[in-house]
Amino acid sequence: MIVPITGKVNYSITLDPTxxxxxxxxxxxxxxxxxxxxASSKNxxxxxxxxxxxxxxxxxxxxxxTRLEGEExxxxxxxxxxxxxxxxxxxxxxxxxxxxxINDDQQDTITITLKELEDxxxxxxxxxxxxxxxxxxxxxxxxxxKDNPIKNVKKIIIN
Numbered sequence: 172m173i174v175p176i177t178g179k180v181n182y183s184i185t186l187d188p189t190x191x192x193x194x195x196x197x198x199x200x201x202x203x204x205x206x207x208x209x210a211s212s213k214n215x216x217x218x219x220x221x222x223x224x225x226x227x228x229x230x231x232x233x234x235x236x237t238r239l240e241g242e243e244x245x246x247x248x249x250x251x252x253x254x255x256x257x258x259x260x261x262x263x264x265x266x267x268x269x270x271x272x273i274n275d276d277q278q279d280t281i282t283i284t285l286k287e288l289e290d291x292x293x294x295x296x297x298x299x300x301x302x303x304x305x306x307x308x309x310x311x312x313x314x315x316x317k318d319n320p321i322k323n324v325k326k327i328i329i330n
Contacts, residue, residue, distance in 0.1 A: 172306040174293075178270075178329035181261035188295035188306050191251050192244060200248035203292055204314030219258070245299030250292035250310060257289050262329055271309055272326035281321055287311060288327070294320065 174186040191197055262285060269288040271281045283291075290312040295302065302308060308320035 172301065174306055174324060174326060176256065176260050176327045176329065178327075179263040179266040180329050181263060182259065184256060184260050186256060186293075186307075188251070188293065189301060191295050192249065192299070194251065196255065197249045197251055197295075198292070200250055200294060200297075203250045203310070204312075204317060247296075248294065248298060249296045250294045253291050253293055254289050260329070266329045268330050270328040270330055271321055271324050272328065273321065273323045275325060277326070281309075282330075285329070293324070 172187070172189050174188065175183065176186065177183045266285060269283050269285055271283065273279045273281065292310040292312065294308040294310060295305065302322075304323050307324045308322050309324050310316060310320050
């Protein structure tokens with residue numbers, strides 16, 4: 172149930188969607204396509220370096236939840252913006268696109284642009300439970316595939 176991000180990145184990382192249910196960055200599925208993602212600050216390298224330093228000094232800590240909040244969490248479907256994970260992997264400057272691997276033998280793939288990847292969502296829970304044909308579903312930010320997600324994403328290769 173993990174999703175590696177590999178290829179032309181400075182840091183290969185492994186996403187574990189099973190723990191995202193408690194992550195403060197998750198978004199309810201029904202609200203995800205109604206709000207824009209924060210604008211990319213790619214042009215401001217000093218700001219990005221400052222944010223990395225701040226995360227290193229003060230890592231994000233998810234606040235505790237009450238029993239009632241925990242019960243409420245288990246009623247909804249959620250997506251996670253992938254932007255923070257991509258930023259942490261640090262895509263190399265010569266990368267051109269991203270390949271979504273949708274099975275274990277890496278025969279079925281879908282190629283998307285890096286911008287589409289950065290501005291996308293990964294669904295990890297439906298009605299508070301992990302996806303049966305996951306580990307994650309891929310959604311474009313604009314919701315164009317909201318009714319037909321890319322399912323069974325097993326790996327992301329930056330190419």
